Amino acid sequence: MSFSPNIVGFACHWCTYTGADLAGSLRCKYPPTIKLIRVPCSGRVEPEFVLEALARGADGVFVGGCHFGDCHYKEGNYKTSRRMMLVKKLLEELGFEPERFRLEWISGAEGKKFAEVMEEYTEQLKKIGPNPLKGGE
Amino acid sequence: MRKIEINPITRLEGHGKITIFLDDNGNVDEAFFQVVELRGYERFLVGMPIEEVPRTVSTICGVCRGIHFTASMKAMDEIYGVKPTPTARKLRELFLNAHFVEDHAVVLYALGLPDFVVGPDASPAERNIVGLVQKVGVELGKEVLRKRACAVKIFEMLGGKPIHPVTALPGGWAKRLTEEERQEIEKLSEQLVELGKLTLQIFDDVILKNEKYMELVTGDMYKVVVNYMGTVDDQGRVAYYDGTQRVVDTNGNEIATFTGKGYLDYIAERVLPWSYLKMPYLKQIGWKGIVDGEGTSLYSVGPLARLNAANGMDTPLAQEAYEKMYETLKAKPVHQVLAYHWARAIELLNAAEKCLQLAKDPEITSPDTRVEVGEATGEGVGIVEAPRGTLIHHYKTDKKGIVKEANLIVATTHNKGPINLAIRKAAKHFIKEGKVDEAILNHVEMAFRPYDLCLACATHAVTKGTIPFQIDIYTPKGELYQSLKNF
Amino acid sequence: MGKKTIAFLLTGGCAGCEMALVDLADRLVDALEHLEVVWWAPTVADLKYKDLEDMPDKSIDLAFIDGMVRLSEQEHMVKVLRQKAKILVAFGACAALGGIPGMGNLHTKDEIFKTVYFDTFSTDNPDGVVPQTKYLVDGKYELTLPEFYDTVRAIHQVVDVDYFVGGCPPHHEFVAKAVEAIIAGNLPPKGSWITSGKSVCDVCPRNPANKGETRTPIKEVKRTIEGAPEEDKCLLQQGYLCLGPITQGDCGASCPKVGIPCRGCGGPIPGIKDFGARAISAITSLLKDEKTVEQLMEKYPTIAKLFYRYSLPSALINRRISR
Ligand code: SF4
Numbered sequence: 001m002s003f004s005p006n007i008v009g010f011a012c013h014w015c016t017y018t019g020a021d022l023a024g025s026l027r028c029k030y031p032p033t034i035k036l037i038r039v040p041c042s043g044r045v046e047p048e049f050v051l052e053a054l055a056r057g058a059d060g061v062f063v064g065g066c067h068f069g070d071c072h073y074k075e076g077n078y079k080t081s082r083r084m085m086l087v088k089k090l091l092e093e094l095g096f097e098p099e100r101f102r103l104e105w106i107s108g109a110e111g112k113k114f115a116e117v118m119e120e121y122t123e124q125l126k127k128i129g130p131n132p133l134k135g136g137e
Numbered sequence: 138m139r140k141i142e143i144n145p146i147t148r149l150e151g152h153g154k155i156t157i158f159l160d161d162n163g164n165v166d167e168a169f170f171q172v173v174e175l176r177g178y179e180r181f182l183v184g185m186p187i188e189e190v191p192r193t194v195s196t197i198c199g200v201c202r203g204i205h206f207t208a209s210m211k212a213m214d215e216i217y218g219v220k221p222t223p224t225a226r227k228l229r230e231l232f233l234n235a236h237f238v239e240d241h242a243v244v245l246y247a248l249g250l251p252d253f254v255v256g257p258d259a260s261p262a263e264r265n266i267v268g269l270v271q272k273v274g275v276e277l278g279k280e281v282l283r284k285r286a287c288a289v290k291i292f293e294m295l296g297g298k299p300i301h302p303v304t305a306l307p308g309g310w311a312k313r314l315t316e317e318e319r320q321e322i323e324k325l326s327e328q329l330v331e332l333g334k335l336t337l338q339i340f341d342d343v344i345l346k347n348e349k350y351m352e353l354v355t356g357d358m359y360k361v362v363v364n365y366m367g368t369v370d371d372q373g374r375v376a377y378y379d380g381t382q383r384v385v386d387t388n389g390n391e392i393a394t395f396t397g398k399g400y401l402d403y404i405a406e407r408v409l410p411w412s413y414l415k416m417p418y419l420k421q422i423g424w425k426g427i428v429d430g431e432g433t434s435l436y437s438v439g440p441l442a443r444l445n446a447a448n449g450m451d452t453p454l455a456q457e458a459y460e461k462m463y464e465t466l467k468a469k470p471v472h473q474v475l476a477y478h479w480a481r482a483i484e485l486l487n488a489a490e491k492c493l494q495l496a497k498d499p500e501i502t503s504p505d506t507r508v509e510v511g512e513a514t515g516e517g518v519g520i521v522e523a524p525r526g527t528l529i530h531h532y533k534t535d536k537k538g539i540v541k542e543a544n545l546i547v548a549t550t551h552n553k554g555p556i557n558l559a560i561r562k563a564a565k566h567f568i569k570e571g572k573v574d575e576a577i578l579n580h581v582e583m584a585f586r587p588y589d590l591c592l593a594c595a596t597h598a599v600t601k602g603t604i605p606f607q608i609d610i611y612t613p614k615g616e617l618y619q620s621l622k623n624f
Numbered sequence: 625m626g627k628k629t630i631a632f633l634l635t636g637g638c639a640g641c642e643m644a645l646v647d648l649a650d651r652l653v654d655a656l657e658h659l660e661v662v663w664w665a666p667t668v669a670d671l672k673y674k675d676l677e678d679m680p681d682k683s684i685d686l687a688f689i690d691g692m693v694r695l696s697e698q699e700h701m702v703k704v705l706r707q708k709a710k711i712l713v714a715f716g717a718c719a720a721l722g723g724i725p726g727m728g729n730l731h732t733k734d735e736i737f738k739t740v741y742f743d744t745f746s747t748d749n750p751d752g753v754v755p756q757t758k759y760l761v762d763g764k765y766e767l768t769l770p771e772f773y774d775t776v777r778a779i780h781q782v783v784d785v786d787y788f789v790g791g792c793p794p795h796h797e798f799v800a801k802a803v804e805a806i807i808a809g810n811l812p813p814k815g816s817w818i819t820s821g822k823s824v825c826d827v828c829p830r831n832p833a834n835k836g837e838t839r840t841p842i843k844e845v846k847r848t849i850e851g852a853p854e855e856d857k858c859l860l861q862q863g864y865l866c867l868g869p870i871t872q873g874d875c876g877a878s879c880p881k882v883g884i885p886c887r888g889c890g891g892p893i894p895g896i897k898d899f900g901a902r903a904i905s906a907i908t909s910l911l912k913d914e915k916t917v918e919q920l921m922e923k924y925p926t927i928a929k930l931f932y933r934y935s936l937p938s939a940l941i942n943r944r945i946s947r
Pocket residue numbers: 196199300636637638639640641642690691715716717718719723724791792793794
């Protein structure tokens with residue numbers, strides 16, 4: 001049986017989450033690998049959330065926010081982008097493949113983009129295999 | 138064959154134990170000193186900016202709190218190709234000398250002197266700092282503690298923290314002294330000089346005037362004939378912060394001098410399958426195994442080794458004491474390990490005198506404590522004398538000063554061979570025909586105590602025993618035959 | 625009221641935590657009127673397990689452990705002490721968080737052995753020897769060493785811990801207060817940190833908030849060797865990466881007071897699960913733009929060794945993944 005990755009996604013309520021909804025109503029197909037968690041703004045995603053998801057065995061972690069300039073709270077996604085640069089770096093130092101984490105800006109209108117990203121991300125994770133921490137805890 | 142384990146002994150850069158093997162007649166066949174801990178600093182320093190290293194390596198040992206810090210700070214100077222400003226250098230020396238006073242005081246009063254003041258055969262319950270205080274008088278005892286606290290105070294004022302300091306900068310020192318602080322330090326330093334004098338006085342009264350003790354100090358059971366290494370200044374006198382490393386052989390002849398990176402030409406460390414600590418030896422003589430006597434490649438470091446390797450002391454009172462020691466013991470080098478305590482008391486006074494000199498120096502309050510740094514040279518060695526002996530830190534970095542490789546040789550590591558020898562010697566001397574008792578236990582303990590394997594001091598301060606340890610003796614069948622403990 | 629019995633165990637630490645107690649000097653002596661030290665081992669060893677094992681369970685009122693767990697022997701000892709003690713305190717950064725030696729978790733045991741026993745400049749190892757847990761010297765003397773684990777752990781990852789105290793080591797002024805609280809039986813709920821509850825910034829004389837100023841975005845990240853920080857001005861504000869905002873300030877802001885940034889030895893302020901992760905978020909929130917973040921990564925090429933200086937073993941992901 002082929003490996004089906006488990007992706008935990010944190011999606012901004014104002015954009016990416018709406019985008020995912022749209023993907024659904026447009027009937028754009030995307031794999032059922034993603035479990036989306038709605039957050040008020042991508043800026044609400046603490047590095048701890050990402051680490052915890054991986055520590056609990058997620059094969060990939062996805063964070064989605066509004067395009068620059070569109071954040072409902074003005075600065076939230078800029079902060080996210082700065083933060084996640086260091087999170088990425090940290091995960092690398094901890095020995096994870098860079099693919100374990102993915103950050104995308106997807107607006108509420110980009111349902112198709114959301115589906116495509118999910119499709120592609122799932123394929124990527126299939127290639128690198130399960131989270132090495134899985135079964136550890 | 139019977140096997141005896143003394144476990145635990147005490148801490149050093151890790152935990153240690155002694156294992157003694159008896160032959161069929163119950164005499165000592167062989168003895169080993171094992172270090173059972175490793176934390177891997179050399180590996181995880183890699184990737185850190187060099188200026189973060191001093192405050193990090195400080196945690197190698199909480200007793201010699203300022204030493205790894207100082208050695209790595211000096212390596213950092215070299216990595217940035219800078220020299221400390223005159224004021225920064227004085228602040229660093231003041232810091233280091235205060236540390237010497239505080240550390241030597243702990244070791245002497247908690248570890249070394251109780252054996253003599255209370256007596257080597259006294260019950261373990263009395264043979265500690267509390268017993269010592271009772272013997273010399275409570276008032277005097279309290280006085281010693283208060284004076285030692287003065288040194289801790291200076292250390293904290295300069296280092297920023299009372300245990301692991303943080304003020305190292307390349308060529309500099311982050312803490313500047315105000316005139317009020319200088320005055321306070323001067324007063325504190327006067328107390329330190331008093332402490333130094335007092336310590337030598339106690340030494341005089343208790344040990345030098347007691348024939349039985351002098352037998353132990355000058356006898357053969359605690360004699361370990363090895364080479365000695367210490368740092369000397371440009372006039373060949375004992376130095377702690379900086380100078381030239383001098384090695385003398387078993388007869389006191391200079392056989393090597395080096396500085397900085399030159400250590401690699403003279404020292405190598407042998408890996409042993411039965412200990413987490415490597416065993417250093419003099420490279421030019423070559424690895425000869427764990428043997429003493431002429432021709433051995435083992436060497437020791439620390440107070441006695443420093444005095445043995447030097448021509449004298451750089452302060453007047455300490456110089457007097459130095460002359461007296463060699464006159465009394467009528468030999469140089471002195472190979473009796475119990476003389477380590479004497480040398481330690483002399484150094485305590487020396488460091489105290491230096492504190493006072495530095496505290497009086499008007500330049501010490503100058504704001505000129507920093508230098509500009511540019512690109513890193515990529516390599517630096519910092520050698521400094523720890524209370525326990527020569528400490529070497531060696532780093533390679535990239536152009537930005539990020540650590541690529543690190544090598545540390547700590548004082549207790551240099552002494553690993555001699556400690557092993559001292560233990561073997563004492564065990565052979567005191568354990569005969571399978572007879573092992575409490576007094577023997579302490580006599581073996583007295584063999585490694587001069588080398589000052591640190592933590593025990595903390596134990597001494599509050600518990601009733603000395604370094605708590607136990608010897609279990611097993612029959613050849615592995616059954617417990619006898620168990621001795623000192624707590 | 626009878627004296628409370630206390631015990632101390634040093635595991636994989638540096639003894640600095642115990643020196644902090646020694647530095648209490650006369651105050652420690654006063655405290656000893658209420659406390660009786662029943663066991664204090666500077667080192668741990670298999671033959672002494674018996675003595676502690678012989679004590680009845682829960683017979684020690686209060687036990688302190690300083691140091692992390694790296695060796696089989698340490699693990700065993702921690703477990704025995706837990707059984708004998710009514711209250712167990714993880715004392716200091718090593719015990720409570722993993723401490724500086726916890727950075728070893730970014731490397732495997734093999735890497736550490738390779739560095740220490742093969743690659744270091746002065747190592748002489750012609751026969752490729754590595755220390756063994758059991759070894760027969762000259763074919764007849766059998767010597768043993770405890771096992772060296774691949775991962776460093778904080779005490780609560782080995783046994784239940786009742787209280788945590790931060791600091792590397794805990795500052796002696798604060799220790800005195802904590803000891804007094806313990807003697808008075810004035811203890812917070814189990815599992816708590818014994819802390820003043822203030823951050824380093826809260827007690828820092830450089831804090832802009834204490835002067836009615838607000839924080840502004842940081843335009844340039846600086847290493848401590850770059851220039852001299854302005855007196856009385858927040859270090860972080862000047863670009864020096866100070867972790868004061870998220871660190872417990874029981875030390876009274878020792879480091880910032882001498883112009884050196886905090887590295888977090890006090891442990892996380894209450895409510896933080898993962899110190900390093902929160903440090904990342906606190907610092908990046910203040911950095912002006914992505915360029916500044918890049919600058920940070922360039923100046924501190926291994927960020928885990930900056931943000932997890934004292935706490936990697938207790939992080940959500942607490943070691944480098946080895947395959
Ligand atoms: S917390 Fe710091 S002072 Fe305490 S044992 Fe660990 S390294 Fe030493």
